[in-house]
Amino acid sequence: xxxxxxxxxxxxxxxxxxxxxxxxxxxxxxxxxxxxxxxxxxxxxxxxxxxxxxxxxxxxxxxxxxxxxxxxxxxxxxxxxxxxxxxxxxxxxxxxxxxxxxxxxxxxxxxxxxxxxxxxxxxxxxxxxxxxxxxxxxxxxxxxxxxxxxxxxxxxxxxxxxxxxxxxxxxxxxxxxxxxxxxxxx
Amino acid sequence: xxxxxxxxxxxxxxxxxxxxxxxxxxxxxxxxxxxxxxxxxxxxxxxxxxxxxxxxxxxxxxxxxxxxxxxxxxxxxxxxxxxxxxxxxxxxxxxxxxxxxxxxxxxxxxxxxxxxxxxxxxxxxxxxxxxxxxxxxxxxxxxxxxxxxxxxxxxxxxxxxxxxxxxxxxxxxxxxxxxxxxxxxx
Numbered sequence: 001x002x003x004x005x006x007x008x009x010x011x012x013x014x015x016x017x018x019x020x021x022x023x024x025x026x027x028x029x030x031x032x033x034x035x036x037x038x039x040x041x042x043x044x045x046x047x048x049x050x051x052x053x054x055x056x057x058x059x060x061x062x063x064x065x066x067x068x069x070x071x072x073x074x075x076x077x078x079x080x081x082x083x084x085x086x087x088x089x090x091x092x093x094x095x096x097x098x099x100x101x102x103x104x105x106x107x108x109x110x111x112x113x114x115x116x117x118x119x120x121x122x123x124x125x126x127x128x129x130x131x132x133x134x135x136x137x138x139x140x141x142x143x144x145x146x147x148x149x150x151x152x153x154x155x156x157x158x159x160x161x162x163x164x165x166x167x168x169x170x171x172x173x174x175x176x177x178x179x180x181x182x183x184x185x186x
Numbered sequence: 187x188x189x190x191x192x193x194x195x196x197x198x199x200x201x202x203x204x205x206x207x208x209x210x211x212x213x214x215x216x217x218x219x220x221x222x223x224x225x226x227x228x229x230x231x232x233x234x235x236x237x238x239x240x241x242x243x244x245x246x247x248x249x250x251x252x253x254x255x256x257x258x259x260x261x262x263x264x265x266x267x268x269x270x271x272x273x274x275x276x277x278x279x280x281x282x283x284x285x286x287x288x289x290x291x292x293x294x295x296x297x298x299x300x301x302x303x304x305x306x307x308x309x310x311x312x313x314x315x316x317x318x319x320x321x322x323x324x325x326x327x328x329x330x331x332x333x334x335x336x337x338x339x340x341x342x343x344x345x346x347x348x349x350x351x352x353x354x355x356x357x358x359x360x361x362x363x364x365x366x367x368x369x370x371x372x
Contacts, residue, residue, distance in 0.1 A: 009228030015263055019315055029312040029321075033273050037280035039301035042195030045284045047277040049269040054311075055261045062259070066269040070281030073248070075241045077201055083235040083252040085282030085356045087219050088274055091233040094223035095256030096271030097368065098231045100314070115225035125240075126215040128286070128355055129205055135215075138358030144368040154370075161370050169314055170271045172324030174359055175366050182283065182330040182357075184340075184347050 007106035015107070028055050043078035044071040076125070086139065089174065090119045096170030097144060104163045110156055114149035142174070193292035201293065214241050229264035230257040262311070272325065275360065276305045282356030283330060290349045296342055300335035328360070 004013040022029045031054035037047045050065035051058065070085055072078025083091070094117050105112050120143045127137035148157050165171050190199040208215045217240035223233045236251035237244065256271055258264025269277070280303050291298050306329045313323035334343050351357050 009230075011263060018263065019317060022312060022315065023317060026312065026317075029310050029315075029317070031309045031311055033270070033276060033307045033309060035273060035276035035280050035305045037277075037284055037303045037305070039284050039288055039298070043285050043289070044195075045281055045288075045301075047280050049273045049277065052259070052273075054259075059259060059261060061261075062266065066273075068254075068269075068277045068281075070277070070285070072285070073238070073240075073245060075245060075247075077197060077204065080248065083254075084219070085278050085285060085354075086359070087221060087235045087238075087252075088278035088281060089356055089359055090219060090221035091223075091235065091254045091256070092271050092274035092278060093366075094221050094233050095231055095254075095274060098223050098225050099229050099256070099258070099271060102225055102231075103229070112225070115231075117223045119221045119223070121219045123217045123219060123355060124215050125217055126208060126212060127358075128353055129208065129215075130353060131205060131209060131215070132212075136358060136362075137353060138355040138362070139364050142364060142366045144366065145371050146368065147371045157370055161368055165366075165368050167314055167316060167323060168271075169309060169324040170275055171366065171368075172313075172322060173272070173275055174364050176322075176324070177363055178325050178328060178360050180279075180328045180330065180351075180357065180361050182332065182347055182351055184343055185331050185333045 007109060008102050008112050010103055010106040012106050015103070030054070040081075043076070044069065044081045046070070086121060086123060089139070090121055090142070092170045093142065093144070093174055094119050096168045097146075097164050100168040100171075101146070101160050101164035104167060105152075105160050108156075110150065110152045110160065112148060112150045112152075114147075116147045118145050119143065193295060194288050194298050196289055196292040198292050201289070216240070226267075229262070230255065230267045232256070272307060272309060275325070276307055276328070278356045279328065279330070279360055280305050282354045283350050286354040286357075287332070287346050287350035290353060291338075291346050294342075296336065296338045296346065298334060298336045298338075300333075302333045304331050305329065
């Protein structure tokens with residue numbers, strides 16, 4: 001029986017054994033995540049997330065989908081039946097940076113007590129509305145501020161903030177370019 | 187009393203009057219969307235979306251926050267208490283492309299009966315795990331397939347697919363680069 005090392009609730013022993021397995025069989029690292037979406041009415045639509053492929057097979061551990069309603073607030077002509085699409089981007093980014101930070105702290109043996117963050121994204125809707133072509137459609141800038149409670153030094157925490165950005169998939173997707181193809185089913 | 191034009195549930199008359207107002211006062215187009223996040227344990231964290239700034243003031247129409255749990259599935263060492271961060275990216279992208287498509291159809295007077303989409307994102311977890319530096323952290327590729335029921339011609343629908351990509355803020359954020367700053371609160 002191997003004694004397992006758990007830091008920040010993360011099983012570091014299992015994480016290292018997963019890394020070793022993937023090093024031997026890189027094909028296991030290939031994942032495909034999925035979502036479906038169905039328009040409801042006006043600005044309101046509903047996305048579902050359930051199945052995915054990873055670790056060499058279709059995952060079947062989820063019995064029910066996660067369901068997400070998206071809409072626009074009234075000031076953007078919606079009925080506010082859910083967060084809007086660009087707010088979901090901030091949700092994704094906040095979650096990914098947090099997970100990356102906590103996981104890498106665990107690997108380094110740094111115990112964290114509290115991790116909170118606040119995100120702000122500046123968006124000029126003239127882009128989306130087609131009023132100006134010199135205004136970009138998406139966020140002009142996103143600011144993330146972390147507040148961490150831990151016995152670690154400020155230097156260690158700053159290093160975690162740095163590693164979180166370097167490792168986070170959503171930071172990469174948002175900060176860098178990602179190829180997307182959009183097609184119409186015949 | 188002006189007769190209002192409603193297409194796909196969207197008040198096109200109000201949309202045009204909003205565009206006219208913004209053309210006169212571009213400062214009203216400046217929005218700031220926000221999210222907060224709090225780590226729960228291990229890979230599990232919780233994001234909240236509520237207040238935002240737009241149309242020249244702090245919006246106060248939302249009384250309760252939208253709450254989103256994020257976690258990783260078991261195969262990625264989580265406890266699957268929510269969709270994972272990269273799945274939230276697909277939610278955001280699906281919602282934004284759908285809204286952009288439906289809104290621009292409304293402007294063009296094209297009535298839509300059903301709009302569904304399916305998204306797939308390919309991700310090699312060797313990036314996140316730090317096993318390989320030549321593998322990117324985020325999605326290598328995202329594919330979106332739309333299925334639309336409408337009396338419009340295929341040519342019109344293909345044009346909508348094209349305009350949706352050009353106008354969608356989340357498509358822009360994901361497909362292009364977005365500046366992000368991450369700081370640690372003192």
